[in-house]
Amino acid sequence: MAVKKHELAPDSRNQLDLATLAQYIQMLDNQPFYLPDTPDITKHCQDIVKCLARTSIGGNGVELWEQLHLVEAFFISLLQSMPVAARREIVSAVLEKFHSLISDPQSDACPAMSVVLIVFDGAESEDMMKAARWLMERDENGPAAGAGLRACLSCFYRWTYQWDGTPALGDWIMTFIKVLEEKEHFDILIEVSIDNIERMVLALRKSVDMKRSVAAVILHVLACMRDSTDALDRIAPHVDTILVALASQCGQWSRQLLQNVVDILAAYIDALPVRTNPRIADKYASVMLCLEKHMASRGCPYLAYPSWSSQAQPGTSGAPSVPSAPPTRKVGLLNLGNTCYMNSVMQALLATRQFSSHVVLRMHAVPYWQLVGGLFAKMIHSISTKLNPEDIFHAVKPPFFTLDHQHDSSEFLGYLFELLHTYEHVSDVNFDYSRPHAIHCGQLRSLPARPAAKPTTSKAEATRTRSSPSHDHDNNNEPGGRRSMSPRPGGSGVVTRAGGSGKRISPGRSPECLMPPKKRPRMHMVEPTFLRQNSFVDSLFGGVLLTRVECSQCQMSSLSRDVFRDLQLAFPEKPEPGKQHCVQSLLEFYCSKERMTGDNRYDCRDCGQLMEAERSVLIETPPKHLILVLKNFRFEAKRQSQTKLMHPMHYNSTITLPTVRSQTDHATYQLYAAVIHAGTTLDSGHYFTLAKDNDQWHMYNDDVVTPSDEGELNALTNCCTPYILFYRRTDVEDVPTPRMQEMPEKVQEIVMSHNKHFIESMRQLRGQRP
Structure with a gap:
């Protein structure tokens, strides 16, 4: 660990000078097998601290640097060669002498003394905290504890703008401040900071030479004094000088x-x-x-710390308050003409922090991902209250969606997931977004065969007849009003193999196969579909569904495993008397056993014909984030029209998902977002979103964002029905919102360019006003 070169004036006082000290250290180096006894060497180390404290800056800087470097090397070598007990004794003695010298209000200790902090080389931050607490407790028991703490802090502040030669200095000052905060000495922190903040801030002009740990101390003090007009008065005259000096310096850190x-x-x-x-x-x-x-990003990490004045107010007993975060202005998205189905989904995905953070921080060079990440970054750090998402929406809009028509938000979500998955491992910074999407749209639009013995409708045909969430119209029309596990256009891609094809005699079978076989239990295992391990989309939203169908005649069982990114929950045609629908009951209904009879019979391979059967579904692999689509729409066969279901319902904040391991083994999920459809018909309506961020709920209604609460979900009118629910598994930790400085440089430039354009627009607007 090196010490920077500084000029040092000759010390004329009667004392042990650095030259004599250097001779002593060199003598010990020449006798590597000899060391004085521990008490003697401890006394010598304290003398070294005292000698350094009396040094004056100036004179021959090269010589001083060589001598201080020699002191550092001596302490490192000494501590490495001593037993553990002796090492602790020496470190304690050095720190005690060091602290006693700087806690003297009359002391003018030289900052060169800070080189003795090399004793913390390689130490953990908690070890430094323990040492600082021990020193402070010794001070607090004395008659002039307050004066000693003030002197220490004042000395440290003075060193921040006088000295930049000790790498460990900033870490020790930060530790000392944290212990003062821990012990609620906010009056000392405020008083001493006001006296020194002007010179500390001016020191930032030398950022090229300043140690980053020292700069962190200055920024911490500056942020924690943000409620003080006295501090601002001392800083204000120098703001222009400081910003100009910092702007003139190159380098990412500057x-x-x-x-x-x-x-x-x-x-x-x-x-x-x-x-x-x-x-x-x-x-x-x-x-x-x-x-x-300049452009304030509102993402400075130092502003996450509470201000000292807010914790020192009378009546609070010095109890720490909740950190006052920077202004977290929520940003809405402009409706470009019936694009609320896109806006609502993007707001919910932004609240899915594991997803949005990953997109912003890691996918800035991947086609389509970078567009989504740029939008998310602007939604997080924009200084405006609304954004125009035109560029990204034109790029990610499904090709079979038409402009100025309202479409299905769930269908858009499924298509977006498939689009992102397709390009997940493509790196092309100059991608041509005018080209058609590479995903197989025809395949996405093609529905697999349904278990019911009725004609299969292709997704392309279904899309032409749909508006709003009308994709659900045919699901509740199935016999029994049960679930349909067929994917929607661009949906989860679930393929249910347990259902029949509607054929009475399978190809290659003779009529003798129609004779009832002997009843014996058998099982056919269909080739399973596994989650794609290299897919971030599947790793976050993907789960595995286990479907079992058992023929009532021959007891043949068919098992299939299918990947899903959402579950579509239908409503029972005949709800239990006296019971209200809720999300949990719909999940249980989804996983309950279903009798397949009539037109919904099962095409049994062994029997060779359509047979009655029993079907059940369980979750084999629960996803980290569970997306539920509530089928609030039903196709009326008699009238050949679609109607919206507006059942009274309770929307659970916590749900459990049955898994295959046992009926008592469940995965628990917590609600954090909901896309809601407002309207009484399928041909009209509106989507908006309720989402939680940092335990605070907001309602995102296109470009209008208002505070809300979780109770709002169960207080909606009948025509406002939650359609897509987003749940996070309780054992999955949420991630914090990406800070501006954490984002890739390219993403930062996108945000800064957007904010600059907004500021210029506001200036032009003001100039046009009378």
């Missing part, structure tokens, strides 16, 4: 430092009533003018 400073300064302005108080607006007009030249 740019990120500039962005953090801009975000924190914007938080200072946000905390002031500049809109309602013209006097305050005039006072800080120069600061606001400087900030207008």
